[in-house]
Amino acid sequence: MTEELLARWREAQDKLKQAKEALDDFQQFVVKFQEEQAKIAEKLQFPSVAGLDHEAFKQFLNQPYLLMPRRQDSWYVVVPKFVDMQLGWLEWTTPSYNVFVINKYVRWMAPLPHEIEERLGPTPTTQAKVVDGLLKVSAGMEEQAWQRYRKYLYKRDQFGIRIKRGYERHLLSSLIQDGYLPFTPRPVDEEDLNPPPVGFEPLPHQKEALDLWFRWGAVGVYWPGGMGKTYLGAAICAMIKGKKLVVVPNITEKEQWQVYLRKFNARDVQLETYSAWHKVQGKDYVLIIYDECHRLPAPVWSRFATVESKYRLGFSATPYREDGREDLIIALTGYPVGLSWEHFLQAKAIRKPRIICKVVSTDREKLSVLEDLLKIPMKTLIFVELIASGEKIARHFNFPFVYGNTKDRLDVINKNLVTVVSRVGDEGISIKDLERTIEVEFLGGSRRQETQRAYRLLHSVKPEISHTVIMTVNELDQFGRRFLALEEKGFKVEYVT
Template sequence: MIKDKLESTTKMAGEIREKIKELSEDLESLNQLQHKTFAEYFQSLGLKFEESELKDFFKKPYILLPKAKQEWYCIVPAFINFQVGYFDRREGSYNIYIINKYSRWMNDIPEFMLEEIELDEPDKIYVANGELRFEENLLEKVRTKFGHRIKDLQKDKAKIKQGHEFELIAELIDEGNLPFIPKPIEEEDFREPILNFTTIGKYSFQEDVYKEFLKKGAVGVYWMTGAGKSFLAMKSLDSLDYDSKTKRKFLVTPTSTLVDQWKIYFEKYAPRLLEEVDILTYQSYHKIVENIKQGKKYICGVFDECDRLPADTFSRFATIDMKYRLGLSATPYREDGRTNYIFALTGYPFGLDWKSLIQILEKKLHPINIYILKSEQDKIKKITELLDLNKKTLIFSDSISVGKQISNKFNIPHIHGTTKKRLEVLEDNKVSVVSRVMDYGVSIKDLRHIIEVNFLFGSRKQQVQRTGRLLHSLSKNSRHDILFTTNEFNNYKKRLFGLMEKGFKLNFFNEATKDKIKVQEEDVRPLREIKMPEKKKEEFVPEPTTSIQHGNVDYETFLKNDTVQKLIKEAVSETAQKKLLKGALALIFQKKRPVSYEEIRKSLGLTGTTNMPSVVRYLEKYELVKKIKEGGTHKIDFNIEGINEIVELSKQREKSQGLIDDLFGEGK
């Protein structure tokens, strides 16, 4: 018996070796064919094909260029299947990504690139139990940058002023630090979870982060839609003891639709939680406050779709006294620039790139078809062509009036903000037209088709979330159709960049022309011819001295500096608070001293609260101002001492943009 098995195994091993040999020969033939194809193509362009250069290119098929302080562009040919960081835009046949500290935290930067960009190591500054703790060598940095939020400063710690903890954490994160100290789940708070699902096997990545939650007590989970964030939250919540007075739990979510869905999840997968968890919308903050006033205490809070929190609501939820917390989002970035708020509210970030999760979960990205049409009425006609009333379908329309028109034409329900029992309506009908109340979190297991008729301008986040409804589905052969008018496509096509970043294949159909011809992605984008730079004789040119002596710079000299003026224009162009920003700069120059937020408001004739911190952030981004504290009052002043750093950062940005312009022929 053993002899027969040995002979059989030996025979099988021989056959495997033969197959490997055949495969190697096939791969070699393919390499030779590719080499020949490349060579012939280059010859057709009148260029010499250098095989060694091509090999070097594939060793490093990207360019890294500085964008700002601790931020880089990564430029990659579009034919390379490579994603990193945040997809910014496409220029011709090149994809341009942005990488920074958030990319590192989200595991979106490969190790070999981390070594190349040399992101600053975070300072060892932490927030715990109402204190800011830090290493002694960071005392002056803490005093300068965060002095307005602390008191009783000592050599390695300080007390945090009441009401300042959340903003302090957000500012630390903005500086590149993760200021959290692990707070493991205490033995008296833990219980064995009782669940109707598993987090083992291909879901072991969920189990890994669950264990991290037990170790750290505060985590943010940023996986793609359909990857099981809800299951991780249920296991985490069910692992915590419950007492109606001293160990309550809450879960907040953006819409009443998701409140209903969480109740369905709890009933099906974690029945104990139905009675234990207060499920609320973000607008119901007052209910939690009322419970606290009655002497009730919370052990844990879960923030679902935490990127959706209104900016002023973040700090309110952050003030709730709870031992443990968990944040969930598939799109952990904010289009108002306050991404740091997401991390400040939730805790240690854990993410996996979409490509890895697609492989782990054995999913397949559905096709996305882009139809470019002449008018809004052409969209209605196109729905008629695309719609199959026998397939589970969502038709998205942000416009209520357009939604009603579609509802009446096809005799289908219209689900929007005032619709009651939305999930029941979805369940009972094959096809529904829906507003943006269905953008986030909704899981429809038999969904086959999405048609987008109307949308929120250029929002990438909304675009990714909407297509994510299909990733929740168990149906095969699903698809997503997006309808643009020509004007919409020209103005809002950037909403598609998020899909490209995630690896979706986009098929474009330009039906605004007389002949309805399928066009390639690059044909509907403004192409720029790649400029082949002429070889120039290298000459040594000494680097001009740009250092400016601080003693020679006053308020007027600072403001007249060419670099400073250019950066002020950039800051003004980025913010919606242009009047406030200009007023702040004008008052500093007029007074020739630090000025308070209140002085700025009065100088502009403004009353009540204004968003000064937001304006100051734009100025700080370009190192134009510094924040100081005088006599307990927050003030800002020109960053005169930092003028050399301002000039140097501007030079880096100009150099990067110059290289991009050379590559894409911007100067033509």
């Protein structure tokens, strides 16, 4: 025992030494940054700008953004475009400024400047969570919770505060907006674990997410496409004993998951789409994985979040919702990981495809532009919104068309140089030799769809990749906000007439 304690003491000393060294390095970096900041403020001169207040400019360098109220518990952050700052959701952009929207739960998604954290106020020190139709809160908070969330509640008893039937999702949303994480952290029990599967070699970001999942038992992973979310999920399925459920949006993604589940020889896994509620209702699982979990807050799909499970995981590269229910993505999956992509971009782990918006006058011109683009042969997905449009393009160019009724969708795509796809290709398709995506039709101003379609290219290993959206002038005016989610992540859009 003495030797073990001594070994632990030495290990702790080594870690303390490393921490001190890291802190010293960081302090030196801060000093250097402040020195450089002062030099810039002193050297910058704008002789063409009359009446420039240099002292005010120094203050601007310390806080290069404007925080403005938007509505209750929500703010705009206005940032000059030359300042590399990504906060919350990009709402709109001007030639000079980016305008982001933040609220209290954004702090769980990515780090925020200290000044903004202070304005958002402290995170709650008490606990509030939804369990089996009950709202359970910290001792002494019962009356406050009853009054604040009364419209979702109907009774108090010895077990807790009972929630009105069908109002759990609304209560979860309110708790999140008030700063609570209403899921119960549960470290993964070693007795529930098998050894890691043969061939599972996690990269550093995957190891980080795995460690957080071991710690919390409920994690949402929001890496860019191609960073190995399905790979990690299938490996975890192999590592967990007992019944597992993986929920995916469509058959195409079922095919994708089957490949990885076979790779790791994962057993006792039930793989279903979000339309198969009748197959899971009333069942219990050790683990549930919600793929493309941005779908989960939808009124129809959110009932999957009520399925009993000991642990859970959510995967998505696009945690956006046009109905404003992003908070529920966190509430229904777990501790958020990987929403800030800055380190992926800095490490060049993901490439930025060339993104082009080709603007035409009329819908008729779209087919001509498409024909010109296809003169350069390369592995391509052509996205449409309407089945009739997909069939028309497929007939015109003699290409296969993949849609809801297509069997073996991945095989069709892999075997053909060019494939026309409906919405079934928006999510979960990983085509390693994909070189180009072209959107001829799209779902209005949906930012989530735009990012999902462009992110198909992030799975590719090809050196040159491009995403082209063919839009009429009217479509650009009405639906140009589709590109905001791409610009928010640092992707530039070229507009070509």
